[in-house]
Amino acid sequence: MSIPANVTGIGNGAFQFCTDLRKAVIFTAGTSFGNDVFKYTLLSNDGIYGFESSTAQTYAQAKGFPFHTLYTVSFSVGEGSPVSDLLAAAGVKITKPTDPTQAGYLFGGWYKDAACSDDWDFDNDRVNEDTILYAKWTGARLPPSRQHLSRGER
Structure with a gap:
């Protein structure tokens, strides 16, 4: 799943229970993340893709998801x-x-x-x-x- 550059925030539990979700690509360095955005997903398989030193990287590290630098x-x-x-x-x-x-x-x-x-x-x-x-x-x-x-x- 790709989050377009014009999205500045992802709300609490936005993708919670999206059990087929394996990969999230975040195209903006400053996207804000609510709590448990990706809870009960399979992001632990492929992870989050985003820019170095971005909020996506911080979120991935805090939640234990693999992070891949774009x-x-x-x-x-x-x-x-x-x-x-x-x-x-x-x-x-x-x-x-x-x-x-x-x-x-x-x-x-x-x-x-x-x-x-x-x-x-x-x-x-x-x-x-x-x-x-x-x-x-x-x-x-x-x-x-x-x-x-x-x-x-x-």
Whole structure:
């Protein structure tokens, strides 16, 4: 279950007796929690996912639920088409987003550094902190036959 970012508080016993509830994702760092919000649930299986030093973390620790830190993964595309940020739990692999586009350039992959020298391996790299991935762009060239035609040559 996900608690949207616009929810600022969860009342007393709000999910009490939701016996199939195994996982709660809290998207706001300052959500307030009433008493026994998740009493008689199965949150002890998967736990609460939220931001480090958040009220969700404090609540999880006080109630003995596992807590999993969420990190933001941002995609820096320069002048390319935007790629939405995503949230990932600590230690997980992320799914490769759709390649961005930029007029006159070819997309060359995602990199861990702005110099685009250390590529992100979606099959093996894991998120363990807030992360920015950088798009690499290379200049696009027209195929030789089209280069000649664009200059009026045949």
